[in-house]
Amino acid sequence: MSTPAKWEAVIGLEVHVQLLTQTKMFCGCTNHYGDAPTSHVCPVCLGLPGSLPVPNEEAIRLTLLTGLMLGCTLAPVARFDRKNYFYPDMPKNYQISQYDDPLCAGGQVPLDPFLFPKEIQDTAEAKAGRAIRLTRIHLEEDVAKSFHFEDRSGIDFNRAGTPLMEIVSEADLRTPGEAFSFLGSLRQVLLAGHVSHADMEKGQMRCDVNVSVRPISQKEFGTKVELKNLNSTSGVRRALTYEIARQIAACEKGEAIAHETRRWDDEAGATFTMRTKEKAHDYRYFPDPDLLPVRTDQGLLEAARARLPELPTVLQARLIQAFGVTAYQASVLGADRVLCAYFEKAAAQAKSKATVANWILNDFLSTQPDPATTPILPEFFGELADLVADGTINSAQAKKVFAELMANPASPREIVKRLGLAQISDASALGAYCDEAIAANPRSVEDYRAGKTNAINALKGFVMKKSQGKANPLQVDEILKAKLSA
């Protein structure tokens, strides 16, 4: 699992992201999956002779928005190029992509410590707060989808020509955990901007990994291996863990690492040679003469800027600062903008905002609510927290109120009334209970006075029982202590 101290891994990611556009990248066909095969097609996305591409401006805006969110340098003029290779799922046998002049260059993805795998969130690796530099972000068209049957193959062209954004990282990543967090942190940014649903398991985000190992003090990179067929963030992590161990073992045996593409087999839990890269592919990139250079400074950039959302890192900092939530809670809230909005509404007027966060993130979330449609108004949580804070109910009572709130949604004040839960804070009433407790438990009184301070709990329990749990426990504690030391 952990890399032996002598070696370190060098990892770079190429992430393909499907964009949330109505139509395809270069034609007006619907950008939608799951419909009848080859039902969203036209001469352009089928690559019929004579058809011509026209760029989808929304896809360009979404790519620029991603660039803005990730701190990239945005090109004033970008170009589309043709990437030439033959494959049956590619209708023109060239893919329109970007090579020399991509829309975005540079930028970075800050790794969210809480988006590392759970069991290593407490390690130095997760807490290092690294930001992974990006090389570039460019826009291209996706290919069709092949299906292989027993005696033939079929192609569904619905995906052909849909917009695909490629985000390329620098070889800055060092561990499988970092790669895991990179993908999660990137996804949060993409979700914030409504750029993509970015769900790897649905193919909305796809990832190729380049990985090599080197002795820890060495500057030069080792021979890199490309990993494919990674269909989840945990798959990426497992594949990297396996592959790094494989490479280190080979290096320690003095074997050379082959420059190759390997396929991750999730069931076998291992990578296998797919193809060697001795014959490097020559894609013969050249500017696509069918497409004019894209001037981003003529409205496109402005439109993207107008859609800039609050970024995950900014949002988390604000939640910590304004609501007193923990960094972990901020990360959880930041990852779900609907829940976050719900929380902010709940906490807005509450006296103890951190308590509101606890209620929502621990108790409420465990009931798997849909914050967008739940009949439980966010204000109820603010009220519940206030009821505890002002001593109207104690925390045990609050649990009851919460349970009732889930069962029969209503204002917590109503529920307190309905269940007759209001806490007794009246000193004389409490004094009477305490006197009764002291009188009924001489043994405990004796023990307490003899120095066994724990014995006071039995007295408190007596008071709570007598008062049906309504006594204010803090006041009871004070009154008992005063009476016992008198």
Place this chain on the structure above:
Amino acid sequence: MSLAYETIATLRRRILSKEIHPRDILKDLFTQIDAREKTLHAYTYLNRESALADAEKADLSLPLGGIPIALKDNLNALGDPCTCASKILEGYKAPYDATAVSLLRQAGSILLGRTNMDEFAMGSSTENSALGLTRNPWDSTRIPGGSSGGSAAAVAGRIALAALGSDTGGSIRQPAALCGCVGLKPTYGRISRYGLVAFASSLDQIGPLTRTVEDSALLLSVLAGHDPRDNTTDLRPPEKFLTQKNGSVQGLRVGLPKEYFLPGMDSETESAIRSAADWFKKNGATLVDVSLPHTPTAIAVYYILATAEASANLARFDGVRYGRRATDARDVLDLYHRTRSEGFGAEVKRRIILGTFVLSQGYADAYYRQAQKVRALLRQDFEKAFTQCDLLLTPTSPEPAFPLGERTQDPLKMYLADVFTISTNLAGNGAISLPCGFTKSNLPIGLQLIGPRFGEETILRAAHAFEQAHEFFQRLPPS
């Protein structure tokens, strides 16, 4: 006289005055086709029935109402074949209309048939067609020029009133010159390329081949304009061309680029061009000596850039989705190899290989990128020249039509046929070719007038004035 001999402008007047009906035009054209097509082989496909049906329902009030027009076989017209004169598109039926075709339909015209061409528009003689030779109407032992040779032969041979062609390096103008008709290559971006099967996307332009300059202007007026389906079309609003025809060239500055008048050029061509220049001078134009210094590089630049683009444009013909598919392929790679080996002709293969080479790693800098730089210089040549003059006057072709078979084994010599036309495609300018004389053996000679970008109005006015002052356009090829 047979209506097949009339111009579109005349026929439109006679249709509007109800003197004739479009079915009469078709009848005369079909009579003429029956007599001459066997020799000329200008067509790859004729829409006899559908043309007759369309003639009955044509909206005669439209600008081209009831006018039959032929299409080069690389323009998609819904339901018709679109072979590009290649075996690889055998049996292919176009599933959509090119923008230019749909504009013709909207203007009321009737699609008459599809004309022969060099395979995928690669050639200068139409001898590269997989569907047979086309012959020059003036001398059936000679080539009609190319690649729009079928369109030019049909118009000149009076078996079409007008035809659309495409011009990547001279493919409208050179056959127009060699067949004695009018061929216009508009400015790049003037007419939508959507639906034109691409040869070299940054050079291709659709244009009309007609009997007269007036007809050329009529068609351009219908075809020109921005198309949301073609990112490279210009955004300027639609124009109507040659609405005023005063026949004057008074005050026009006509540039004679010295690089287009070379020692050793065909003497009959040279003297016809010189006489044309003299006519302009006599009629009040000023002749200006200009230079386009990068002209000698044009052919090399063209054959790098055009083939590079073609190598990608023609990659889609793989037998997977449409057109010819090789049988008995072992696997996908074998399917590609066989389909393309069997489907493409020698010249197309030559250009795909050349284009693949100039884009290859290690060579792209020396060839493709270097050629792009020189192309920019060629463009500057024209920009500079047009600060000194309004039009350039040159020969269209260095010589008249050459004999069939003379150059099929010598591609380099064949490439030289476009030496005077290629630069305008590289620069993007518009240019026209119109008849300016005949050789002693009665072969037409073409005059080329090149305008500044989007200067079609200037080109058409000057060409119209020259044409109407001469009788060349009225001469008929031997029948």
